[in-house]
Amino acid sequence: MKKLRVKKGKDLIFRKEEEDAFIFTPEDANIRTLNENGAFIWEMIEKKERYDEILKSLCLKYPKVAKNRIKKDLDRFLGELKKRGLIE
Amino acid sequence: MRGVLDRFFIGDFKRHMKKNRQKNYILNSLYINPTGRCNLKCRHCWINPYYSNDTGASGNELKPGEIISIIKEARELGLANIKLTGGEPLLRNDLEEVFEFCAKNGIKICIETNGTLIDRGKALLLKKYNVDFISLSLDGCNPSINDSFRGVKGAFRMATDGIRNLVKAGFNPQVITCLHRRNVENFEKLAGLCKDLGVSSLKINPVMPVGKGKRLIKDKQNLGVKEILHFKNHILPGIRNKFQYDIFIHLPPAFLSLKEIGKRGKCNIFGILGVLPDGNISICGIGFHVDELLFGKPLRDRGGLKRIWRENKKLNELRKHVPDRLEGVCSKCIFKKICLGCCRAEVYYRDKNFYAPFWFCQESYKQGLFPESRLIPSTSDKGMPKRKIKQE
Numbered sequence: 001m002k003k004l005r006v007k008k009g010k011d012l013i014f015r016k017e018e019e020d021a022f023i024f025t026p027e028d029a030n031i032r033t034l035n036e037n038g039a040f041i042w043e044m045i046e047k048k049e050r051y052d053e054i055l056k057s058l059c060l061k062y063p064k065v066a067k068n069r070i071k072k073d074l075d076r077f078l079g080e081l082k083k084r085g086l087i088e
Numbered sequence: 089m090r091g092v093l094d095r096f097f098i099g100d101f102k103r104h105m106k107k108n109r110q111k112n113y114i115l116n117s118l119y120i121n122p123t124g125r126c127n128l129k130c131r132h133c134w135i136n137p138y139y140s141n142d143t144g145a146s147g148n149e150l151k152p153g154e155i156i157s158i159i160k161e162a163r164e165l166g167l168a169n170i171k172l173t174g175g176e177p178l179l180r181n182d183l184e185e186v187f188e189f190c191a192k193n194g195i196k197i198c199i200e201t202n203g204t205l206i207d208r209g210k211a212l213l214l215k216k217y218n219v220d221f222i223s224l225s226l227d228g229c230n231p232s233i234n235d236s237f238r239g240v241k242g243a244f245r246m247a248t249d250g251i252r253n254l255v256k257a258g259f260n261p262q263v264i265t266c267l268h269r270r271n272v273e274n275f276e277k278l279a280g281l282c283k284d285l286g287v288s289s290l291k292i293n294p295v296m297p298v299g300k301g302k303r304l305i306k307d308k309q310n311l312g313v314k315e316i317l318h319f320k321n322h323i324l325p326g327i328r329n330k331f332q333y334d335i336f337i338h339l340p341p342a343f344l345s346l347k348e349i350g351k352r353g354k355c356n357i358f359g360i361l362g363v364l365p366d367g368n369i370s371i372c373g374i375g376f377h378v379d380e381l382l383f384g385k386p387l388r389d390r391g392g393l394k395r396i397w398r399e400n401k402k403l404n405e406l407r408k409h410v411p412d413r414l415e416g417v418c419s420k421c422i423f424k425k426i427c428l429g430c431c432r433a434e435v436y437y438r439d440k441n442f443y444a445p446f447w448f449c450q451e452s453y454k455q456g457l458f459p460e461s462r463l464i465p466s467t468s469d470k471g472m473p474k475r476k477i478k479q480e
């Protein structure tokens with residue numbers, strides 16, 4: 001999963017508010033909530049950052065957490081996004 | 089679904105979406121109005137009942153056995169709970185049979201009452217039948233504010249006694265209050281009083297432009313959209329912080345955080361019917377006002393409740409076209425599938441149109457106060473009112 005991008009033709013709407021962040025998919029009017037880190041990662045995906053870059057940024061954000069734990073979490077999160085058809 | 093570090097999280101809102109594409113609709117709740125009478129004369133009441141102090145059933149009201157018959161039929165359609173509402177439901181002191189039937193059959197009971205008729209004995213009776221949830225009304229922190237709004241002297245004392253009796257009997261009641269010009273200044277005191285009385289939550293309702301509420305709005309005794317939002321965003325958080333219990337204002341999802349949307353109950357119009365005192369069926373209590381929304385009497389009409397539930401034209405129209413045909417700001421709202429346009433009964437009452445936009449959202453849109461982040465950007469502006477662009 002080295003190249004990440006928002007699923008084409010999906011018309012996803014990402015919104016970051018004071019308290020919340022969410023992705024809205026007009027086709028089924030579903031809303032997926034993201035927490036702060038989820039939103040951080042999503043914004044990087046939107047900017048077409050590569051997987052390695054995202055991992056690096058997260059490691060910088062959480063210097064006290066082991067890299068492989070962050071990687072495991074990131075992979076799980078990306079898997080969830082993929083499962084929901086939000087990235088490819 | 090959460091990561092090991094619980095830091096990346098994605099949650100779905102799908103479970104909050106009301107399914108309106110299924111074939112067999114489940115009749116989850118009956119809103120039962122056992123009487124159209126009330127012992128108070130509240131200035132905001134949307135039902136506009138006639139004043140009466142008489143307990144017991146009056147001539148044209150359903151007998152307990154008749155209410156049970158309707159509940160029995162509703163069970164076959166999936167009934168899980170009933171809400172007794174009004175008029176003042178506890179004016180009917182002959183409902184023990186109904187409570188007993190529900191308790192025996194695992195049907196949850198919720199009661200919306202003005203609280204003035206709950207003496208110790210009544211509180212214990214409700215506890216005996218495991219009533220699940222009770223909400224009472226209090227509209228001011230003292231007799232002067234409350235009683236002038238509720239139209240009867242002594243209402244404050246009787247309602248606060250009612251709360252005490254419920255708490256003593258082991259209930260955690262909710263207080264519902266209507267936000268209006270006279271209580272907004274003293275709202276903190278009201279919140280403190282409720283905390284001292286031992287209520288579990290305080291729900292704040294804006295005045296609805298239905299029934300007597302229209303008069304209140306005409307007299308400018310309500311708060312406008314801007315004031316309500318100011319109250320929600322700038323006053324309420326401090327009060328909540330001070331008293332540390334659940335105090336919330338009932339507004340459409342567009343004005344709530346996602347957490348709040350997940351937490352608060354929403355009107356599931358696809359799973360409710362109202363039972364009026366004379367046995368007529370409607371969407372909810374709106375049948376008190378709108379004759380076209382009276383669907384018939386299951387105890388009298390062929391096919392009973394099942395036929396109404398499955399074949400009534402208005403119900404099927406609602407199911408088919410809400411939320412897809414919602415108009416105005418509701419058509420552009422990200423939450424329309426979750427919200428279903430808030431209160432469709434109120435909308436129909438005002439516009440005779442199930443799909444008109446909900447007043448609070450439409451008005452806030454016009455005033456430039458509708459959160460931009462909750463609008464679907466690509467939708468057309470056709471039929472939309474002009475609006476100020478500035479956001480709050």
Ligand code: SF4
Nearest residue numbers: 342418421427446449
């Ligand atoms: S705009 Fe309509 S659908 Fe959206 S929150 Fe308001 S009432 Fe509900």
